[in-house]
Amino acid sequence: MTQKIRTLVVDDESLARRGLVVRLQAFDQIELLAECQSARQALAMIGEEQPDLVFLDIQMPSMNGFELLREVKASGFKMPLVVFVTAYDQYAIKAFEVRAIDYLLKPVDHERLEQSIKRIEKNLEQREQEQQQQRILNLLADATGEDCEDILKRLASGDDVNVARYPExxxxxxxxxxxxxxxxxxxxxxxxxxxxxxxxxxxxxxxxxxxxxxxxxxxxxxxxxxxxxxxxxxxxxxxxxxxxxxxxxxxxxxxxxxxxxxxxxxxxxxxxxxx
Missing domain, CATH: 2.40.50.1020 (LytTr DNA-binding domain)
Incomplete structure (x- = not known):
């Protein structure tokens, strides 16, 4: 990826938070925006910075990781990719139910973190390709007067998409x-x-x-x-x-x-x- 992955680390335990930050420093593609010691602080940062990725602890006082994601959605903020980081494995199924991209157990080792970041890069590249495709479809729709879905159907069937020119x-x-x-x-x-x-x-x-x-x-x-x-x-x-x-x-x-x-x-x- 040419752009760095703008990242938040969210954990109420300072040692665990700092340990993950130190490990992330080994990856040039990661740009650490902030360390958050509470879900409330993280919610404000997500709304302000719109990060690409959040490493998120699950068990935190006042608001846990799952509740934070519900608040992000309810607030209308852009939902980042989420990697849950926790000392307990009983939350794994629920983590993937909320479409977390990965689930890491503390303490996180370098090899497992590297695997997770490769998965994140692949996901972000796919998302970028889909957004680029949608931008092209929107331009074609404006030029042809057709709906995006109709254009996709015509392209899938091998038909040409004729760009109509409307007078100004x-x-x-x-x-x-x-x-x-x-x-x-x-x-x-x-x-x-x-x-x-x-x-x-x-x-x-x-x-x-x-x-x-x-x-x-x-x-x-x-x-x-x-x-x-x-x-x-x-x-x-x-x-x-x-x-x-x-x-x-x-x-x-x-x-x-x-x-x-x-x-x-x-x-x-x-x-x-x-x-």
């Missing part, structure tokens, strides 16, 4: 003039007979095209049909409201309310809950 502006001819309207400024579009009304930046432009033609030029990751004759820019949606009569309306940031037809309701609800 749309040209609208009105009263002998041609206005370039930024796509991102469009808040919503609604049909009016053979025309469409493009609502953007507190202005309304009239465009003589079909809804289907315009929809093909808009990135579906951002623009969604909410009605047979209406499209909205999801970046401008503030909330989705349900009425007593069962109808749904979206409210834009400018206060405009637009009705959502039943056929599009579930799709819009999903996008709002999982942007």
């Amino acid at each position: 502006h749309i040209a609208i001819k009105e009263s002998g003039e041609i206005t370039r309207v930024a796509i991102n400024s469009i808040e919503w579009v609604d049909a009016a007979g053979d025309y469409m009304c493009i609502h953007a930046s507190n202005e309304t432009h009239i465009l003589r095209r079909t809804m289907k033609e315009l929809e093909e030029e808009l990135n579906p990751q951002r623009f969604q049909r909410i009605h047979r004759s209406a499209i909205v820019n999801m970046e401008h949606v503030e909330k989705l409201c349900s009425r007593q009569n069962g109808e749904y309306h979206i409210v834009l940031r400018n206060g405009k309310e637009l009705k959502v037809s039943r056929s599009y309701k579930d799709r819009i609800k999903k996008l709002i809950l999982n942007p």
